[in-house]
Amino acid sequence: MLSDSINESSKQLTKDGKLRHLVSLENLDKNILMRLLFEAQEYTQFKKLPDRIINHNQEHTIANLFFEPSTRTRASFEIAANRLGFNVINFDIENSSGKKGETILDTVMTLKSMGVDTLVIRHKEAGIHAQLVQDIGDECIIINAGEGHISHPTQGLLDLLTIQQEKEAFEDLTVTIVGDIAHSRVARSAAQGLTTMGVKELRLVSPKEFMPSKKLTSISKHFTNLDEGLKNADVVMALRIQHERMEDTNNINLDNYIKNYRITHKAMRIAKPDAIIMHPGPMNRNIEIESSLADGEQSVILRQVANGVAVRMALLNQLTKNHEAQ
Amino acid sequence: MLSDSINESSKQLTKDGKLRHLVSLENLDKNILMRLLFEAQEYTQFKKLPDRIINHNQEHTIANLFFEPSTRTRASFEIAANRLGFNVINFDIENSSGKKGETILDTVMTLKSMGVDTLVIRHKEAGIHAQLVQDIGDECIIINAGEGHISHPTQGLLDLLTIQQEKEAFEDLTVTIVGDIAHSRVARSAAQGLTTMGVKELRLVSPKEFMPSKKLTSISKHFTNLDEGLKNADVVMALRIQHERMEDTNNINLDNYIKNYRITHKAMRIAKPDAIIMHPGPMNRNIEIESSLADGEQSVILRQVANGVAVRMALLNQLTKNHEAQ
């Protein structure tokens, strides 16, 4: 499985090791992550990128292909692309060829043939982005904007950028992620990025029903007790709880989850006093996170949102440059 | 209640009395209305604003957040923003985080954090725009694009502009609005604007079932007889009839409404010979208005549509300037 993963990961690179697509943060080189974070950090300083900086050969067209609904990720990519002067085309897949039985590869090939340069794709099917890279990765840029439970790499990047802004060095950090780890693409991508950046400890906290069947990364440790997971943590990330999934599960219910796993002011007393609190959004206030905590001093939740645009600008810019250099 | 309204209204102004948001026309100063109408009138002369005129510090991004469906208002804002060189992002809220239980404040905060400068919001909940101004009005511009039965201020502005183009002085005018006054945000905003502009008479005509529980403005007079309402009117505005609402009401039915309240050539004989006919659209032809009348010489219905773009350009431009001057 590991060698498979390496192979998967290498497909997103050019022959000389530059980032060509973004499928997954798994096994992605630390230097690549750091270069993205560096450029993204620059973009956080400017509301809009001065036109001079970007100087691509031609106008670039991005298609947002969201097979699952999204406000924030789609908007974040759209704003990032607008700031780089790219054209953006949005697809509401419910109302389109997806219904007509066309394969996703044919949809993507069609858009590529129309001159779309970059495809930002959210899809519930695991492996679909890697498959598309294999099938048409020579001709256009594929970006994973959410892949079932598997991966959400741009969310992982914005999490890294936010932590880097707030804390000194990844090597000294204990990071705790709390929620439905088993079904969370956010947790997986964050865990992969944090592992590459070399955090000291990576703790994943969930009821045993939400525990993944295997370890997320080589360093991840799983806890069912919130206090144990939060003890001396530098960074605490609450995941969104999917109500509907909760109801399908016999052994767990929402009240029990809230009682034992909600991130509250009280629970945070066991973490470090300067710990930051993260959430990928959209939030269920007072379910996975105490509402006033989300708005409090430790919260960096809106900073995450702002960083999402910066990270996507850096990603789009680097992928476009690497694509044109091919 | 009146003092509440004044407080509500003052929230949309800067400390030195400039327009900072648009929540409601109620109690909005006549000078502010006139400045908007003056600038809007200029824009009606030009299909596209010359780029030189607008010189904002940076590219401006607008989000259209429509929690209720709309073609015309959303398109009108989008075209107005395009002409000012702003970026526009549209949200179909049915397919987005709205479904996922996120509060509207969190959605708006998220968009603001991504760098959205102006939020154009349609929502059925009364008071939501004022609430958003209070919560995040320091950081971005809030524009009411429709608020339940309560308010639709940009519609009111385009109605004022259209009347001003066609008639000499507001002080000499008798304006008659016909339809479901009780549930009409169009009637409320028009009534507020017309009252501020000082029309001579403001008549509201409806079956008693559609009569509002209290007077719309200090000068409004309510009629249940169409002829009495139309007598010597200078301006006649027919409201859109909501079929579905009609069926829910025991004491009134569509046939009776048509018989007694449809604006027809015959009914218009009692108004002034040069009276103009208005309708906010979309029209139910031959229900609330005789079809040939809508297309006739007295009709200014398409002029209203064109003025809608001009008024929104003026509004977006002034709010952006006042925002940047803060």
Add this chain to the structure above:
Amino acid sequence: MLSDSINESSKQLTKDGKLRHLVSLENLDKNILMRLLFEAQEYTQFKKLPDRIINHNQEHTIANLFFEPSTRTRASFEIAANRLGFNVINFDIENSSGKKGETILDTVMTLKSMGVDTLVIRHKEAGIHAQLVQDIGDECIIINAGEGHISHPTQGLLDLLTIQQEKEAFEDLTVTIVGDIAHSRVARSAAQGLTTMGVKELRLVSPKEFMPSKKLTSISKHFTNLDEGLKNADVVMALRIQHERMEDTNNINLDNYIKNYRITHKAMRIAKPDAIIMHPGPMNRNIEIESSLADGEQSVILRQVANGVAVRMALLNQLTKNHEAQ
């Protein structure tokens, strides 16, 4: 009927015979087709049109009004318009005034009054585009992007361009279209264009249940036997099969269709060795066309998609120039 058609067709021309709207390829002059194909061919050479070439008086706004769902046609128009520097506004009609009972003419008049210059309309109702040209064709440009079973003229144009790129002269060509001819707007527009361009033979192949009640054009020959239709063909076009329609028909079922009419490697042996294979998309792989054939050397299916953008750029540019010259 023929004289009616000529009248219909003439409405899309200016008095001096230039193209003013695009309603149908029927009876459209060969010179007009050739001028569009010539300009479109230029655009295929450039990913993006250099800004200098286009020099319209003002920024042009296009509205995509799709009353039936579409990914590819809508995206193709949007990309073409973006490359010409036009503004594009998209409408999802399910969520808009269409639901509120407004007539399509009122919707279009409204958009025109807002300053929309060109309306790209897909609608299931036959004759609606011609009607709109008659009603408001002096004021804005109407483009047919799909009209029930009747017409899909920009698809016809991209089919012509693709054939012209691949083959020497239309006069020498045998073109075979296979599928549900009776209900295909793609077949009708292609047949009309090919007839005007003077192909040697135009063959339409379908089960007798899918045979149209009258000849598509003066030169079209209808076959129920695939081999007879394919014999020595230079161009083979497979139409998309609508599963749902299939199930409604007693005398035909999908298995029989596949057995007798699917375009396969084997079936193609009877066509010319250098025959090209076309499909309007979206494809049902292994239903109307053998999957590997669609991806094989003879296939020009993705070329068709690319040509769709070029053809729509040429069309938008010429219609805009002819409109401004009025």
